[in-house]
Amino acid sequence: MKGVQPGDKVAEIKSRLDIVELISEYVSLKKAGRNFLGLCPFHNEKTPSFTVNREKQMFYCFGCGEKGDIFAFLMRLNNATFPEALKLLADRAGVALPASPFLRGGKHSPNAREQIIQINHIAAAYFTANLLSPGGKAVLSYLKERGLKESTIKEFGLGYASDGWRHLKSHLEQQKVSLKMAAEAGLIVVKEDRPDVQYDRFRHRLMFPVKDVEGRIIAFGGRILGDGEPKYLNSPESAAYSKGRQLYGLNSSKDAIREKGYGIFVEGYFDLIALWDAGIRNVVATLGTALTRDHVVLIKRYAERAAVLFDSDEAGKKALARSVELFVAAHMDARAVILPEGLDPDDFVRRFGGEALERRVEEAPSIVDYYIDTVIGGGATFEERGEAAVRAAAFITGIEDVIDRNLFIKRVSEKLGIDQDILKKEVYGRLSPKRSREAPPSRRPEKRAAGPEVNLIHLMMECPTVVPSVVEANAMNYFLDRELKSIGEAWGRYVSGEANPAPESALSFLQGQEPSERSEALVKLLIQESPFSKESLGPLSSDMIRQVKRRWYKERHKSLTERLSAAQSSGDSDLGRKLLMEKERLMREEKDL
Structure with missing residues (x-):
C-alpha cells in the first residue's frame, strides 16, 4: 500500500464509504444483531457465514476465512490490484487522488487490465457517436424497427462500428492510444506474419459494450449488419475479460435481481435487451459460452433463485443437463423455462409480450424435475426403467456434496419408481474406484488458542486505551504462547504510534501480520459484537492480566514439580534444594497478585 497513495487519502475514502452499503450491492445482507450476515461471494455455501461489521468497517467469512476492509473486498471480488480498487472507491467517495506516476502512466503505468x-x-464513445451520426442512421432505424426504446439503447450503450478497415484504428491513433494495447484489448487485429498490417476487428457491426459489475467496459460483442459471418463476433479474452466469469447486463440488472429474488439467464445480447425493453429487468446473458459455475455463483450473490430459458431442441437439452449439476452444486433453486419450438426469448417477447414470459417463468418446473422427466426419462418396461437408472447414476456421480447426492437419489428413485437402495448401490459403485484412487486429505489437528491470552489481546484490540496498563504490568512476559506474545507486543507498539486508533485499526494491523491460527482467531473475535463495556474496562483488564499471570504460574509450578520429582529420584539434593526455593518464591509472588 505504501508508496501508491498517501495514507490520509485511504482513510478519507474509508470515512466516506459504508462497507455495509458497498457489500450490499454484491451480497444480500440481513441484519443479525449489530452485524450483517449473507452468503459468501468467495465460496459456495448453504448457510450464511459471511459477516460484515459496520462499526469496524470490516468483513469476515467464517466458512473460508476471507477477511478485510472495503479495499480487500473489491480486490478479491474483481481480482483487482490495490491501485484499481483505490481509484474505483475514490471515484465512488468523491475523493480526488493526487497526481502520481501510476495515474499519469509514467514509470508505474496502469497495468494491462x-x-x-x-x-x-x-x-x-466512438461507436456511440457513429450510431448517432448520419452514417449510423440506417442502424438506428434498424434498432427502432425491432421496437427498442431510446432509453434501452442508451442504457446498454449500443453503438456502430462503421464499414471500414481502419476507421477505429485511426481514431485511436488520434487519441494517442497504444495500438499494442488496443490489440491486446481485441479492438485491433495485427497479422502474425506481417505486424505492419493492422486493421479493425469490428467492421459494419452493431456494437454491444460488455461491462463488469462496476459498469466498466471490459469487452465488446458485435452483430453483423446484413450478410456475413460470423453473425456475432466477440472480443477475445484479455487481462480485463474472461467470458466464463462475466455476465452481460449484470451491472444494470443486479438491483432488479435482488428485488425480485431471482435472476433469469438468457443466451444472447438481443435476448437480454428485448426482455429489458419489455419491462423484465432481472435478466442476464452468457457471453457466447455455456453456463459456468462462476456464472451461477455470480448470480447467487444477489438472489437464491434463478430461471434459465432453454430452447426445446437437442442443443437445449444438452445445455439443460450441464446446468442442472451447476445449480445443484451451488444449492440454488432454479427453474427450467422452455420456449415454444423455433422461438428465442427475443422472438417470444416481441410476439407475446413481457407479461407472457413472466407467467412462463412463474409456472416453470424445477430444473431438477424437468431434467429427470425429459433427459433421464423413465419407461413402462423394466428395461426402460433400468436404462433410465443407469443414465441417472451417471449424472449423480458428478454431484460432489454427499447430502445433495443422496437427496437426488431419493428424488430420482421416486420419479422413476425404482428402489432407492438399488440406485444408491449403482451410484456408489461407480464412485468407489474413483474414491480409492484419491488420497484422503491430511488434516492437522487445530491448536487450541490459549483462552486468557487471546482474551487479553482481544480486549487490547477492542479497547486500545487499556494497552498502556497492560504494558506497565509486563503482562506480555507472562504469555506462554509465543505467537500471541509477538502479536500483543507488536500491537502495543502499533497503538503507541497512533494518536487515536480507529475501530478498524486492529483489522488493518492483523492483515499486516503473518497469517496464522492465532491471528485468524482474533479476527473472528473482532468481527463479532464487542463483549466489553467501557464502564468496566479498568477492573476487566486487571482481572484478565491476573488470569494470564496465574496461568503462567500454574504452568511454572507444574514444570518445577516435575523437575523436583526427577531430582529427588536421581538423588540430586543440591538441585532439589534450588528447585524447592524457586517454587516457594513463585508461591509468594503469586500470592501478591
Whole structure:
C-alpha cells in the first residue's frame, strides 16, 4: 500500500464509504444483531457465514476465512490490484487522488487490465457517436424497427462500428492510444506474419459494450449488419475479460435481481435487451459460452433463485443437463423455462409480450424435475426403467456434496419408481474406484488458542486505551504462547504510534501480520459484537492480566514439580534444594497478585 497513495487519502475514502452499503450491492445482507450476515461471494455455501461489521468497517467469512476492509473486498471480488480498487472507491467517495506516476502512466503505468478498460471506454464513445451520426442512421432505424426504446439503447450503450478497415484504428491513433494495447484489448487485429498490417476487428457491426459489475467496459460483442459471418463476433479474452466469469447486463440488472429474488439467464445480447425493453429487468446473458459455475455463483450473490430459458431442441437439452449439476452444486433453486419450438426469448417477447414470459417463468418446473422427466426419462418396461437408472447414476456421480447426492437419489428413485437402495448401490459403485484412487486429505489437528491470552489481546484490540496498563504490568512476559506474545507486543507498539486508533485499526494491523491460527482467531473475535463495556474496562483488564499471570504460574509450578520429582529420584539434593526455593518464591509472588 505504501508508496501508491498517501495514507490520509485511504482513510478519507474509508470515512466516506459504508462497507455495509458497498457489500450490499454484491451480497444480500440481513441484519443479525449489530452485524450483517449473507452468503459468501468467495465460496459456495448453504448457510450464511459471511459477516460484515459496520462499526469496524470490516468483513469476515467464517466458512473460508476471507477477511478485510472495503479495499480487500473489491480486490478479491474483481481480482483487482490495490491501485484499481483505490481509484474505483475514490471515484465512488468523491475523493480526488493526487497526481502520481501510476495515474499519469509514467514509470508505474496502469497495468494491462486498467489500460484495456480505458481504451474500451474510448472505443465505446466512438461507436456511440457513429450510431448517432448520419452514417449510423440506417442502424438506428434498424434498432427502432425491432421496437427498442431510446432509453434501452442508451442504457446498454449500443453503438456502430462503421464499414471500414481502419476507421477505429485511426481514431485511436488520434487519441494517442497504444495500438499494442488496443490489440491486446481485441479492438485491433495485427497479422502474425506481417505486424505492419493492422486493421479493425469490428467492421459494419452493431456494437454491444460488455461491462463488469462496476459498469466498466471490459469487452465488446458485435452483430453483423446484413450478410456475413460470423453473425456475432466477440472480443477475445484479455487481462480485463474472461467470458466464463462475466455476465452481460449484470451491472444494470443486479438491483432488479435482488428485488425480485431471482435472476433469469438468457443466451444472447438481443435476448437480454428485448426482455429489458419489455419491462423484465432481472435478466442476464452468457457471453457466447455455456453456463459456468462462476456464472451461477455470480448470480447467487444477489438472489437464491434463478430461471434459465432453454430452447426445446437437442442443443437445449444438452445445455439443460450441464446446468442442472451447476445449480445443484451451488444449492440454488432454479427453474427450467422452455420456449415454444423455433422461438428465442427475443422472438417470444416481441410476439407475446413481457407479461407472457413472466407467467412462463412463474409456472416453470424445477430444473431438477424437468431434467429427470425429459433427459433421464423413465419407461413402462423394466428395461426402460433400468436404462433410465443407469443414465441417472451417471449424472449423480458428478454431484460432489454427499447430502445433495443422496437427496437426488431419493428424488430420482421416486420419479422413476425404482428402489432407492438399488440406485444408491449403482451410484456408489461407480464412485468407489474413483474414491480409492484419491488420497484422503491430511488434516492437522487445530491448536487450541490459549483462552486468557487471546482474551487479553482481544480486549487490547477492542479497547486500545487499556494497552498502556497492560504494558506497565509486563503482562506480555507472562504469555506462554509465543505467537500471541509477538502479536500483543507488536500491537502495543502499533497503538503507541497512533494518536487515536480507529475501530478498524486492529483489522488493518492483523492483515499486516503473518497469517496464522492465532491471528485468524482474533479476527473472528473482532468481527463479532464487542463483549466489553467501557464502564468496566479498568477492573476487566486487571482481572484478565491476573488470569494470564496465574496461568503462567500454574504452568511454572507444574514444570518445577516435575523437575523436583526427577531430582529427588536421581538423588540430586543440591538441585532439589534450588528447585524447592524457586517454587516457594513463585508461591509468594503469586500470592501478591
